[in-house]
Amino acid sequence: MKALIHPASPNCVAVLAAARELEIELATEVVDLFGQANLDPEFLKINPNGLVPVLLDNDFVLWETTAILQYLASQGRLESLLPLDERTRADVTRWQAWNIAHWQPVLQTFIFENLFKRLRGLGSPDPQILAGAVPRLIKHARVLNTALTDREWLCAGRLTVADLAVGAYLVYAEPAAIALGDYPHLLDWWSRLRRRPAWSAAEAGLPKLDA
Numbered sequence: 001m002k003a004l005i006h007p008a009s010p011n012c013v014a015v016l017a018a019a020r021e022l023e024i025e026l027a028t029e030v031v032d033l034f035g036q037a038n039l040d041p042e043f044l045k046i047n048p049n050g051l052v053p054v055l056l057d058n059d060f061v062l063w064e065t066t067a068i069l070q071y072l073a074s075q076g077r078l079e080s081l082l083p084l085d086e087r088t089r090a091d092v093t094r095w096q097a098w099n100i101a102h103w104q105p106v107l108q109t110f111i112f113e114n115l116f117k118r119l120r121g122l123g124s125p126d127p128q129i130l131a132g133a134v135p136r137l138i139k140h141a142r143v144l145n146t147a148l149t150d151r152e153w154l155c156a157g158r159l160t161v162a163d164l165a166v167g168a169y170l171v172y173a174e175p176a177a178i179a180l181g182d183y184p185h186l187l188d189w190w191s192r193l194r195r196r197p198a199w200s201a202a203e204a205g206l207p208k209l210d211a
Contacts, residue, residue: 001075002027003068004046004054007205009033010168011065015053016205018069018164020198022076065168066096069161081164083156091155095162102140107169109133111176137178145183152192159196167193171203 003019005012005028019026031037031052038050047054047063055062055071062068070093073082083089110133113125144166147154154162170190173180180187193199 001025002029002056004029004031004043004052004056006031006033006052008207009052010171012053013171013199013202013206014065014164014168015055015068015072016202017196017199018072018081018161020201021159021164021196022072022080024072024076066100066165069096069165073161081159081161083160085156088156092160092162095154096165098143099162099166099168102136103144103166104169106133106136106140107172107176107178110137110178111169111172113176114178115172115176141180141183141186145186148185148189152189154189159193163189163193164199167199171206 001019001024003012003015003026005016007030016026016028018024031043033052037043038047038052044050046056046061049063051063053063053065053068055068057071062071070082073080082092109129113130117123117125151157153159154166167190170178172178173190180190194203
């Protein structure tokens with residue numbers, strides 16, 4: 001299998017961490033997003049959305065991080081990262097859906113305004129946009145913090161693809177000045193995830209950014 005990735009992409013971190021957790025040999029090819037290689041016609045034939053990651057498994061092409069994580073889990077050791085129990089699997093999917101609908105979008109707002117605008121020379125953060133995002137951040141951080149009050153991982157009492165998906169955009173929490181100090185259970189969980197060798201190895205490929 002091969003993954004088309006970019007080292008700055010949080011979703012690519014999650015996919016690479018999953019492959020390492022599952023002991024799947026995953027070749028990688030970097031797509032130069034900053035050079036707009038993702039908009040080349042040849043790449044758009046692979047993923048018409050022009051995004052990474054993309055998974056290539058012989059003639060099977062799969063895009064969308066949630067689908068890639070679940071597919072990788074299905075190829076790995078039995079029940080590793082994606083339990084077979086129907087209710088637990090539904091719980092995993094629920095958290096992945098929550099991540100796409102709520103968590104990831106609000107984190108992206110802070111990452112774009114506080115970090116990528118500066119890196120791309122797009123001007124200063126917009127205080128109105130940031131102020132508007134704060135209530136959403138508080139709401140969703142509380143949801144996650146409460147869910148983690150009495151558990152180490154989101155589902156099944158062990159690491160699953162739900163944790164990898166929900167953790168992905170937190171790789172930029174510090175340089176993007178995302179305020180999470182009021183959520184100790186969330187931070188403890190995030191620290192556990194980052195200490196896992198598979199995650200730390202995947203995160204090591206991120207560009208080094210100043211906070």
